[in-house]
Amino acid sequence: xxxxxxxxxxxxxxxxxxxxxxxxxxxxxxxxxxxxxxxxxxxxxxxxxxxxxxxxxxxxxxxxxxxxxxxxxxxxxxxxxxxxxxxxxxxxxxxxxxxxxxxxxxxxxxxxxxxxxxxxxxxxxxxxxxxxxxxxxxxxxxxxxxxxxxxxxxxxxxxxxxxxxxxxxxxxxxxxxxxxxxxxxxxxxxxxxxxxxxxxxxxxxxxxxxxxxxxxxxxxxxx
Numbered sequence: 001x002x003x004x005x006x007x008x009x010x011x012x013x014x015x016x017x018x019x020x021x022x023x024x025x026x027x028x029x030x031x032x033x034x035x036x037x038x039x040x041x042x043x044x045x046x047x048x049x050x051x052x053x054x055x056x057x058x059x060x061x062x063x064x065x066x067x068x069x070x071x072x073x074x075x076x077x078x079x080x081x082x083x084x085x086x087x088x089x090x091x092x093x094x095x096x097x098x099x100x101x102x103x104x105x106x107x108x109x110x111x112x113x114x115x116x117x118x119x120x121x122x123x124x125x126x127x128x129x130x131x132x133x134x135x136x137x138x139x140x141x142x143x144x145x146x147x148x149x150x151x152x153x154x155x156x157x158x159x160x161x162x163x164x165x166x167x168x169x170x171x172x173x174x175x176x177x178x179x180x181x182x183x184x185x186x187x188x189x190x191x192x193x194x195x196x197x198x199x200x201x202x203x204x205x206x207x208x209x210x211x212x213x214x215x216x217x218x219x220x221x222x223x
Contacts, residue, residue: 025086025205030093037212038062041099044219049168050105056098063094067110071095075110079161081176083110084185086205087163100208101215103191105167116173119162123171123190127157127197157190157197163204169193172207 025033038061045052056062072091076082083091090107097107117124131154135146160173169192178186184203190196201207 025089027089027092030090030205033209034063034094034097035061037100037208040212040216041101044215047102047219048099049102050099052098062098064096064109066093067091067095071110075113079113079115084174084176084204085182086184086203087174090204090208100211102218103168103170103189104164104172104211106164107172108164113161113163116158116160116162120171123162124158127154130154131158152199153197156186156199161185172204173197174204175199 038056041048041062042052042057042060045057052062069092072083072088082088091110096109096112099105100107113119116127131150133146133150133154135143137143137145137149140146156175156178157173159177160175163172163174171190172187173190174185174187176185180186180202182203184205186199187201187204187207188197188199189207190198201210
């Protein structure tokens with residue numbers, strides 16, 4: 001039985017670290033993935049903006065103790081919505097995260113996440129201005145590009161949940177009204193140096209995986 005369980009864990013790990021399309025994870029997959037994530041960031045710690053605390057080096061863990069069910073329920077009551085499945089399960093493994101790589105420098109604990117309008121009024125105003133953009137855009141006779149811009153950079157951003165403190169002028173957002181087949185929320189990043197919002201993921205789990213993949217690709221490119 002132990003050999004069978006080990007084989008299953010190995011297969012899950014292989015798929016997890018090599019898949020480009022996974023969108024959700026259970027607690028055990030999160031634990032495995034985040035241990036791998038911690039090991040890779042510690043390995044490349046000299047490249048990070050923020051120093052890794054001594055206790056994280058010693059424990060080889062960039063997370064924190066898990067959030068309790070009560071803490072998550074209080075956050076959901078405050079936000080008036082159930083958290084997305086992969087985000088909720090993440091918090092059952094670790095109540096926040098220290099660093100994700102070069103651009104997002106933390107994931108907030110569950111009691112600090114909030115809607116964009118509340119947590120970052122300035123970014124909310126930028127999105128509000130985008131939603132009210134009147135155009136016209138060049139080479140857009142039917143205003144299709146304008147309408148897409150109003151949604152992509154405006155409406156969807158305004159209603160999003162923000163997950164981190166300011167990183168490298170970058171923020172991760174989740175849109176609670178665009179769901180995949182697992183009821184996970186669409187996600188992406190807004191960066192002032194981009195500038196604008198890029199919706200790149202079907203879930204919070206996919207955001208995390210893509211961030212690690214991008215970080216490791218950059219590290220490989222520097223060799």
